[in-house]
Amino acid sequence: MLRENLINRVFQQRSGYWQNGLKGLDALTDADHGAALVDYLGLSDEQIAKAAQRMIKDGRHELAADLLNGAQARHPDSPALDAARTLAYTKLMEKYQEFNPFKLIVYSSQANRHVPHVPEAPLPH
DSSP: OOHHHHHHHHHHHHHOSSOGGGTTTSOOOHHHHHHIIIIITOOOHHHHHHHHHHHHHTTOHHHHHHHHHHHHHHOTTOHHHHHHHHHHHHHHHHHHTTTOHHHHHHHHHHTTOOOOOOOOOOOOO
16 A cells, blocks of 8 residues: 555544545535636736646646636636646656556546557566
């Protein structure tokens, strides 16, 4: 079992429904987060995409992906947000490709990228 998965499962068992920092208490959707960005902060899709690109450059790939999910709920046809989102999830794929196949598969579907099947090498006799 992978270390990170074990730690996450033990934490989830011990913390129950409501997690640290009030996570799980409120059910805010991507559309709610998008509304905060667009309706209340007045950010355009270009501004959000630029902020996400800065996050990606700083190595904050998860933060960028989360931001972009909310923004795309408000601007679903934005090429700038789509490109930034693809980049964020591609970087997450690269980060986890060696040791977390589950995250690799999930992030590849979010980036609309296919993970190639690598056939097993035959065992020596």
